[in-house]
Amino acid sequence: MRLASRDKMGKHTVYWLIVLPAVLMLVLLYLVPLGNVLLTSVTDPKPGLDNYALLFTSASVQRSLVTTVRIAAITTGFALLLGYGVAYAMRAASTRTQRLMLVLVLLPFWISILVRSFAWIALLGTQGPLNSALVAWGIVDEPVSLVRNETGVLIGMIHVMVPYAVLTLYANMRGIDAGLVSAARSLGASRWQAFRLVFLPLTAPGLVGAGLLVFILSLGFYITPALLGGGKVLMIAEYVAVQINDTLRWGLGTMLATTLMIAVLGTLWTLSRVVDVKRLFGT
């Protein structure tokens, strides 16, 4: 008995020791700098809330915020629409096809976001294959600008975000009893009615979850807008980078970073009052 309990204690101690390096690393490399960011935002260049006042007074800060929210919202909308279709098809496919589709969905995760962004620039540029084809087929007279503007940013971001939407929606859809749709059909519902009245409402938690995930991730996008926007589409993350790297206004940069974080946490908190967040993320 005593031996057993000592064994148990010993086992727990071992596990704590295994976890310790990761905990230390998190505290040192994550929480400490985060605290530093929070502190800087209210102390630089002088103590006070001057930096936060810029949220209400600076037109460029406001423009960047509006751009960020707009791009994140549009990205979320398209990612959900495209992702829903893919997830829906995956659910109906055979087990083998399902596995193949899953690999294809995950494939982009293995390719650096930098590589993907440059690939889009090459594809969408005025001399790129897409524009050449459009001009050659006579669909347009002159190359359309699909990159180095907001369109380019949106294309790149949606491309990155669709897999996240697919995976979240797919997890949700897999939990839906296929018998429910059959039941609806046997009760007289057409395919469309069964989808609209039964399946779609049951995927609402998945849509909210996927939408939230994509929206939050989109708010913090840096590389894709920086490269595909060609410096013309200034989202918050890039705005922060400019403040810190170029203009050296650390206070403004950290204030925006903090604002972004509070906005994300605030969104999550508000949502948690409305829906069961734990269920959204499948825990």
Place this chain on the structure above:
Amino acid sequence: MSAPLSEPLVRFIDVRKSYDGKVDAVRALNLEVAEAEFLTLLGPSGSGKTTTLTMLAGFEQPTAGRIFVGPEDITDVAVEKRGIGMVFQNYALFPNMTVGENIGFPLKVRRLPAAEIASKVKRALAMVRLEGLADRRPQQLSGGQQQRVAVARALVFEPRLVLLDEPLGALDRQLREQMQYELKHLHERLGVTMVYVTHDQVEAMTMSDRVAVFSAGQVRQVAEPRRLYEEPQSLFVAQFLGESNTLPGTVRQRHGGQCSVALPGGAGVIATTVGNSDKVTVAVRPEKVAIGAAAAGCVNRYPAKVIEVSFLGDQLRVRLAALGREDFIVKLANAPGQARLEAGSPVEIGWRAEDCRALGE
């Protein structure tokens, strides 16, 4: 209602179904369901009973053959156009709707006016004794209540045919028995035709006008429960429904409806003839066998030795050594004056020719 088929509502004509192109889940199915009948498809799992039901519902297409409902060939009609109510094994209630919305669903998709839906839902709820629960979510109900909602939903649009796929499987025994009677009463009151799938023979016996016994994709026998039990046409049915003592043997002689069968040990049995096979198995129900003085008047009489007596309250289950085997079972009702049977004591057993059947296969 158990009268012979006058006007079949459903007809399966030479229906065959194969999922993989090699094995037939259902083969050569010819089955008729009469108007207002309660027909049960009974069989072990994998016997084709559920496949038969799903083809009738329209979720699966037969590989060959046609299915008629009334005069209409519905083989190629889409599920939602068939107008057949169905109760699923796991109820399949829509979790995103209230109980009332669930029951109103078939009416809503048929675009009935809201007022009519409301009154019909109310009546359906009363029918299954769930008044006042319209605004609950299905998840808030007990298993038995969910079951009733599923039944109400399948009946609310007044289909002429309702299919039930092992609807009571998930309920505990007591609730199951109660629901059996409720379903039976609903059937009698509404006069709707019901096709019911189960692997539980007691359930089949209790509820059905007729039972179709399935095995290996084929219907082995369709008959009223009592006839099925008393006059099985095959060894499978005799053993699947209730208990039987089985004695393999060879037919020596036939006269009238009876035959004399020689058993391997040299003894003979006079049995009711079924079919014209010479290799037969004589089946006799344990409760049809008399012991001791009661056996005196029987045409089949054999010496036996009591091995074991189990007291089951209302009956005694006696295991005997007889006819060269040690697993001959006799059930005796625990009637007044029933003598005690001691293990090891020699007794005489006997049964009438009418009570045993010489079955082919």
